[in-house]
Amino acid sequence: MKIWYQSLFDAGRVPAYFDGVRKRVGKVARPGTEVHLHSMPEGVYGERVPAETVIYPYIASLHAQFILDNALRAQAEGYDVFALSSVQDPAIEEARSLLEIPVVGYGEAAMHFSCLLGSRFVIIAFGERFDQMLDLRIKRLGLSERALPTMLMERTTFADVGKGLDDASAIVESFSATARKAIALGADAIIPGQLYLSEAIVRAGVTRIDEVPIVDGLAAVVKMAEVMADFKKLGISVTRRGYLHARPPPDVLEHARKFYK
Numbered sequence: 514m515k516i517w518y519q520s521l522f523d524a525g526r527v528p529a530y531f532d533g534v535r536k537r538v539g540k541v542a543r544p545g546t547e548v549h550l551h552s553m554p555e556g557v558y559g560e561r562v563p564a565e566t567v568i569y570p571y572i573a574s575l576h577a578q579f580i581l582d583n584a585l586r587a588q589a590e591g592y593d594v595f596a597l598s599s600v601q602d603p604a605i606e607e608a609r610s611l612l613e614i615p616v617v618g619y620g621e622a623a624m625h626f627s628c629l630l631g632s633r634f635v636i637i638a639f640g641e642r643f644d645q646m647l648d649l650r651i652k653r654l655g656l657s658e659r660a661l662p663t664m665l666m667e668r669t670t671f672a673d674v675g676k677g678l679d680d681a682s683a684i685v686e687s688f689s690a691t692a693r694k695a696i697a698l699g700a701d702a703i704i705p706g707q708l709y710l711s712e713a714i715v716r717a718g719v720t721r722i723d724e725v726p727i728v729d730g731l732a733a734v735v736k737m738a739e740v741m742a743d744f745k746k747l748g749i750s751v752t753r754r755g756y757l758h759a760r761p762p763p764d765v766l767e768h769a770r771k772f773y774k
Contacts, residue, residue, distance in 0.1 A: 514545060514546045514547065514593045514594070514739065514742050515546075515547045515549065515591065515592045515593050515594075516542075516546065516547065516548045516549065516592065516593065516594045516596050516735065516738045516739075516742075517549055517551060517583070517584075517587035517592040517594070517595050517596060518534075518538075518548050518549060518550050518551065518596050518598055518734075518735075519551050519580060519583055519584075519595065519596065519597050519598060520550065520551065520552050520553070520598050520599070520708075521553060521563055521567060521576070521598070521599045521603065522552050522553060522563060522709075523552055523553040523554060523555050523556060523557045523558055523563070524552040524553070524554065524555040525555050526552075526563075527675055527678075527709075529675070529678045529679065530675075530678060530709060530712060531550060531552070533678060533712055533716060534550060534712065534731060535550060537712075537715075537716075537731055538550075538731070538735065541729075541731055541732045541735050541736070542735050542739070543739060546735070546739060548596075548735060549592075551583060553576065553579060554579065557576070557579075562671040562672075563671075564639070564640040564643070564671045564707070565640075565671075567599075567601070567603070568640070568641060568642040568643065568646060573601075573603060576603060577603055577604035577607065580597070580603055580604045580608070581604055581607055581608060581611065583595075584604075584608040584611060584612055584616065585611060585612070587612075587614070588612050588613065588614050592614060593614060593615075593742045593745070594614060594615045594616070594617060594738040594739075594741060594742050595608060595612060595614060595615070595616045595617075596616075596617050596618075596619075596734050596735070596737075596738045597616070597617070597618040597619060597734075598619050598708050598730075598731075598734055599618070599619060599620070599707070599708065600619050600620040600623070600636070600638070600647065600650075600704070600706050600707055600708065600730075601620055601646055601647065601650055602618030602619070602620045602621050602650065605618045605621065606757050609751050609757075609758060610757065610758055610759060610760055610761075611760065611761075611766070613750070614745070615738070615741035615742060615744070615745055615750070615751070616751075617734060617737045617738045617741055618734070619708055619730055619733060619734040620647070620650055620704075621654060621737075622733040622734050622736075622737035623704045623728045623730060623733040623734075624636075624651065624654060624656055624659075624660070624704065625737075626728055626733050626736075626737075627659075627702040627703075627704055627728055628656070628659055628702075630701075630702040630726045630728070631700075631701030631702035631725070631726070632659070632701055633659055633660060633661060633699050633700055633701060633702070634659060634660050634661070634700060634701075634702040634703065634704060634728075635660065635661040635662075635663070635664060635692075635695040635698075635700035635702075635703055635704070636651075636660070636663045636664070636704045636705075636706050637663075637664050637665075637666060637688060637691050637692060637695065637703060637704070637705060637706055637710075638663060638664075638665055638666070638705075638706025638707060638710070639665060639666045639669040639670070639671075639673075639674060639706065639707070639710060640665070640669075640670075640671070640707075643663065643665065643706060643707075644662065644663040644664070644665050645663075647663040647706065648662055648663050651663070661695055661698055661699065661700050663706070664691050664694065664695050665691075666687050666688060666691045667687070667691070668687075669684070669687055671709075673687075674707075674709055674710050674713055675709075677710075677713035677714075677717075678712060678713050678716065681713050681714070681716065681717035681719075682717075684710075684713050684714070684717075685713075685714065685717050685719055688705070688710070688714055688719075689719075689722050692722045692723075692725070692727075693722065693723065696722070696723055696725050700725065701725050702725065702726055702728065703722065703725055703726070703727045703728065704727075704728045704730070705727065705728070705730060708730040708731065708734075711728075711729065711730030711731065712730070712731065714727060715727075715729050715730070715731070
């Protein structure tokens with residue numbers, strides 16, 4: 514089984530993140546599963562970090578086109594699953610409408626796994642506007658009754674999380690403080706918002722806070738990818754009824770892609 518793992522990070526950024534993911538994939542994936550990591554083009558965010566640009570809908574829509582190009586490439590190159598490693602699941606509906614292979618997203622997978630671990634989950638993220646973005650995603654998935662409003666870690670930056678990949682003491686303390694606030698409000702499963710944050714927490718060996726489980730983001734997306742590939746082999750695949758999952762005829766798709774290229 515081959516999984517195309519699509520990151521929103523641009524090439525060359527935070528090698529410690531990608532190197533660590535490559536090492537952990539070998540432990541997370543089942544024997545025989547290959548997970549190939551793919552990034553965004555180098556320099557796509559300019560002098561900014563990803564968390565400072567993906568919060569703008571128009572900019573996100575531009576990134577979505579690159580993601581969809583890679584989704585079609587993944588299918589053409591014989592991958593079994595296209596997996597998005599970003600909690601906001603960018604372009605996931607569009608990708609599902611294009612591909613015959615399964616498409617999975619970190620956010621969606623983590624939320625559904627959380628529903629198996631507890632009655633109500635919370636996403637803990639960092640960065641401006643991520644709370645609104647993720648609350649909208651929760652609502653779109655129909656999981657508002659199973660979730661608390663997304664919580665943001667105070668005074669935590671992209672650079673802070675990056676430091677946490679090597680020395681997690683400060684980031685774990687901040688994450689735990691926010692988690693305990695959520696637990697007091699009724700959360701009994703916790704999703705680290707961005708997979709970047711999830712890696713810092715998981716690599717520190719933190720799997721529970723006050724007996725509340727923390728979803729391992731990498732495990733969630735890889736395991737969901739494996740399950741959906743298994744479903745595909747059994748003849749179970751995405752619906753083609755209705756608007757969201759309608760696949761365009763080949764000639765319509767080809768014309769549109771040529772016209773807008």
